[in-house]
Amino acid sequence: MRDLGGPLARIALLSVLALSSGALRGEGTAPLAPGTASEVVREGRPAAVTLANREVVVLRARTYAASPAERAAVAATRLAELVDAGIEGPVVLQPDPLGLIVKVGGRPAFALVAPDTDPASGETLDALGRKTAERLATALREAGELRHAPGAVLKRALFALLVTGVFLAVLAALRRLGAWVERAIGAAAETRAGTSRLLGFQVFGVHVVRWLTHWIVRLALWLVGASAAYLWATGVLRVFPYTRPWGEQLGGFLLDAAGTVLLAVLGAIPGLAFVAVIFLLARVATSGVRFFFDAVTSRRLEVPESLVDVAVPTRRIAIGLVWLFALIMAYPYLPGSQSEAFKGITVLVGVMVSLGSSALFGQMASGLSIMYSRTMRPGDLVRSADFEGVVKSIGLVTTRLQRLPGEEVVVPNTLALAAVVRNRSRAARTAGPLLQTSVTIGYDAPWRQVYDLLLGAAERTEGIRKSPAPWVLQTSLSDFYVEYELSVHLEDAEAFATVRSSLHERIQDAFNEQGVQIMSPHYFSDPAAPKVVPKEHWQRIPPAR
Known part of the structure; x- marks a missing residue:
């Protein structure tokens, strides 16, 4: 003391x-x-x-x-x-x-x-x-x-041993049950492996089903085993007078936790009901917005063509604003929204977004600029110094182009907005996408003959429209050659690469057939003989290597 x-x-x-x-x-x-x-x-x-x-x-x-x-x-x-x-x-x-x-x-x-x-x-x-x-x-x-009462303590010890034996038997039974469930589901997966298909594709393979089953069964066994161990420890501790307070505390902790969770759930029901009403109203509003803009894009509602082009991005923005407003209205009624932990997480997320989203918001702003300026739209054939292809989709962050079948070009919207883009489809919606190619021919070749050769090659190329008819322009009179540009309209924009390759083949055939040489950009004297391939050599098979 x-x-x-x-x-x-x-x-x-x-x-x-x-x-x-x-x-x-x-x-x-x-x-x-x-x-x-x-x-x-x-x-x-x-x-x-x-x-x-x-x-x-x-x-x-x-x-x-x-x-x-x-x-x-x-x-x-x-x-x-x-x-x-x-x-x-x-x-x-x-x-x-x-x-x-x-x-x-x-x-x-x-x-x-x-x-x-x-x-x-x-x-x-x-x-x-x-x-x-x-x-x-x-x-x-x-x-x-x-x-x-020492005899009573001995009886309680025997009872505790009996309870422990039952607990161990339950764990062993759970382990065997888990193994049986895994085998049964694995056998069922092998039996139905060929029938579980969606749109012609197999949904889950046998190994995937076995892997999922293994981990789901293990998780369930761990949960059941942990619950059984908790009940066993609580019961055994309550058997003996000296450890009974510990058992009561252990059981009381579980009951208190369950009661706290239950009270929290019951207390959150009114707020969750209000949140459900808010999101239900938001869903109704977005359905109305979607119905209106679908009517615009499907031409069921008569509006100017300029509004049809921006209907899809406007619909996305309107739906996003509706859901954002619904989230702002529902936030105070979410369970835990007023807690300090929830507020701290919200602040942390806000800081992370503000620090790491400058480039993302720049891309999104560029995407909106492309959409509303109507520089390009899906289906257009576009070309710039950095990319060329048919526009497949314009998103908020990137624009996707297709140059060849199976090849997709992803262009950041900031690059697409900053580049000089030549849209070969916008001015010729009904005539078809425009395709252009150029050749340089010396001054000793009559330009009328060059015109005829280029137009003849275009007529023999598949995938080129007859109307409007192809045309040729002289785009430059350089020191050593004249630059001719052949313009044609395509039947299918997505085939522009293969049509252009075929057109180049026909141009070479036509010039070789007439003995007109396609010269390099610069030379210092005329060669002794024209640089052409004789017609009898066009189909010559090259020697094996």
Whole structure:
């Protein structure tokens, strides 16, 4: 016992202990101690009174010179003496001018005063006394079992072993059940492997089904096994008097957790119902928006052509705004939205988005600019210094082109917006996409002959429209050659690469047939013989390597 701070304090404490010892011997009932209520104060370090490993009460007050820890030690000693004397009840509360005296079998055990109550919960002294009496009666009964009934402890040990055996048998049965389920589902997957198809493709292979089954069964077994282990530990601990408080705490924790979850779910139902109504209204609004713009794109609603081109992006923006507004309205009613953790996560996500989304928002702004400026649209044949192809889709971030079958070119919208794009379909919606190619011919070749050769090659090329008719322009008169540009309209924009290749083949055939050489951009003198391939050599098979 620590020093209480002075001779007077020691005398006061000794008088309390002496009165208590006399009461235990039946020498009368003494008050709490001599003094006044001003000598009973609350101390910041509480101490618990325990008996048979069970907490009876937590003392928080310093009575005269005795701290809560010293009062708890004296009370534990008195209770142990009562148990040794075979006194296990009844537990009675006797009022006192300064509080309550807890008696066991008519003998004082310890005292409770008003500062012993829990200030955080608003507990009263009477409520504390009733709770203490109930706990003390249970602790005395369990302490009596430990001291005076050793045979009962042996029976409880045998019962605990039986429960443990049942628990181990349940675990073994669960393991066998899991193995049987895996085999059964694996066999069913092998039997139906050829029938589980969607749109001609196999949905799940046998190995995928086996893998999913294995992990799902293992997860289920772990959950069931953990629940069984929790129940086993709770039950076994509650069998023995000394460990019964631990079992009660373990079971109480599970019940408290389940109750907390249930109360949280019940408390969230009104808010979730309001959220469901908000999203239902948003769904109705988006359905109306989608119906309107589908009518615009399908020409069921007469609007200018310029509005039809931007109907799809406008529909996406309108639907996005509706859902964003619905999310803003529903946010305060989401469970946990007002908690500090939820607010912290929201702030973190906002910071991450602000730091890492500058490029993304730039791409999205470029995509909207392309859509609303109608620079290009799906199906157009476009070309720039960096890319060429048929536009397949225009998204908020990228534009996808197709140059050859099976080849897709993905162009960032910022690049597509910054580049000089030549749209070969926009000005010729009814005539077909425009395809152009150029050749450079020396001045010694008559331009009328070059015109005839180029137009003849176009007529012999499949995939080129006859109307509008192809035409030729002289785009440059350079120092050594004339540059001719042949323009044709295609029947199918997606075949532009193969049609252009065929057109180049026909141009070479036509010029070789007429002996007109296609010169390099620069030369210093005429060759001795024209650089042409004789017609009899067109089909010559090259020698094997």
